[in-house]
Amino acid sequence: MTLSLVLVVAAALFSVGLWGALSQQVVVMVMMGIELMINAVVLAGGAFWWFTSPTPDGQVLLLVVIAAMTVEMAMGFAVALLLHRRRGTDMTDMAAELNR
Amino acid sequence: MLEAIVFWISAVVAVAAGVTVFRTDSMARATYALAASFVAVGLMLLTFALDYLGVIVILMMVMEMAIMALFMIMLMGMNPALMPMSMVHGKRSAAVIAGLVFVGLAAAALLVPWPGAVEAPVADTTRSLGEAVMGSKMLVMLTVSPVLFATIVGALVLGHPRNRYQRYGADLAADHPDDPIDGGVGR
Numbered sequence: 001m002t003l004s005l006v007l008v009v010a011a012a013l014f015s016v017g018l019w020g021a022l023s024q025q026v027v028v029m030v031m032m033g034i035e036l037m038i039n040a041v042v043l044a045g046g047a048f049w050w051f052t053s054p055t056p057d058g059q060v061l062l063l064v065v066i067a068a069m070t071v072e073m074a075m076g077f078a079v080a081l082l083l084h085r086r087r088g089t090d091m092t093d094m095a096a097e098l099n100r
Numbered sequence: 101m102l103e104a105i106v107f108w109i110s111a112v113v114a115v116a117a118g119v120t121v122f123r124t125d126s127m128a129r130a131t132y133a134l135a136a137s138f139v140a141v142g143l144m145l146l147t148f149a150l151d152y153l154g155v156i157v158i159l160m161m162v163m164e165m166a167i168m169a170l171f172m173i174m175l176m177g178m179n180p181a182l183m184p185m186s187m188v189h190g191k192r193s194a195a196v197i198a199g200l201v202f203v204g205l206a207a208a209a210l211l212v213p214w215p216g217a218v219e220a221p222v223a224d225t226t227r228s229l230g231e232a233v234m235g236s237k238m239l240v241m242l243t244v245s246p247v248l249f250a251t252i253v254g255a256l257v258l259g260h261p262r263n264r265y266q267r268y269g270a271d272l273a274a275d276h277p278d279d280p281i282d283g284g285v286g287r
Binding site for chain 2: 001003004005006007008009010011012013014015016017018019020022023024025026028029031032033035036039042043046047049050051052054055056057059060062063064066067070071073074075077078079080081082085091093
């Protein structure tokens with residue numbers, strides 16, 4: 001197990017998340033893709049921490065990334081709810097314009 | 101040796117479950133697959149001696165996936181376990197972009213000469229994290245706190261069915277808000 005191989009796994013997770021975020025139409029599914037991408041960042045950050053500088057400070061950065069993941073979910077759900085309430089849809093294609 | 105075995109099994113599960121999220125025809129199964137992927141990443145973090153963060157990722161994401169399943173049922177208006185769905189656009193271009201990104205990232209991961217460890221790992225990572233959060237890195241957490249609070253306020257404002265224009269009129273000139281039920285004492 002080396003840093004390079006862990007980063008390859010993180011790259012695979014990130015790419016799968018990107019594929020989902022780009023191809024899915026439902027807002028919640030797009031959020032799932034973004035979650036997978038942030039998950040890959042957490043994994044890569046953990047690997048960097050362990051293989052290069054396993055000091056306490058690096059873990060704090062990972063806590064911040066996990067907090068960012070939480071913020072993304074909360075705001076994503078709020079936007080999905082607003083979209084559903086205003087336009088009766090949960091599809092990204094129906095929300096292409098911001099001014100309505 | 102055991103850690104390496106756990107890591108590689110978790111790695112395969114994480115990526116396979118991630119692909120399953122977007123390949124399955126049921127939103128409920130997609131949610132379960134995403135939860136499995138998160139649990140696998142949490143296990144991988146545990147193999148890096150990130151005990152606290154690994155457990156946090158597992159617990160937080162399992163709860164988050166449960167909430168996500170609730171939202172799907174609410175928004176889709178159907179039983180997501182029974183209703184097949186396939187709502188995608190730009191399938192081929194998305195796959196090409198994701199493939200190119202993977203090739204680029206994997207090439208960078210394998211070709212860059214990464215530096216080795218410069219310091220020995222601390223004995224108790226959870227304790228050291230707690231000391232960092234409450235000591236030298238307290239400012240970081242103090243900054244995260246208002247961000248989370250702003251998120252709560254923002255999510256409530258977006259999610260609330262009636263905004264200030266509906267309550268006070270388009271020019272916000274009404275003396276009293278037009279609420280279905282008046283607030284305050286004596287209503």
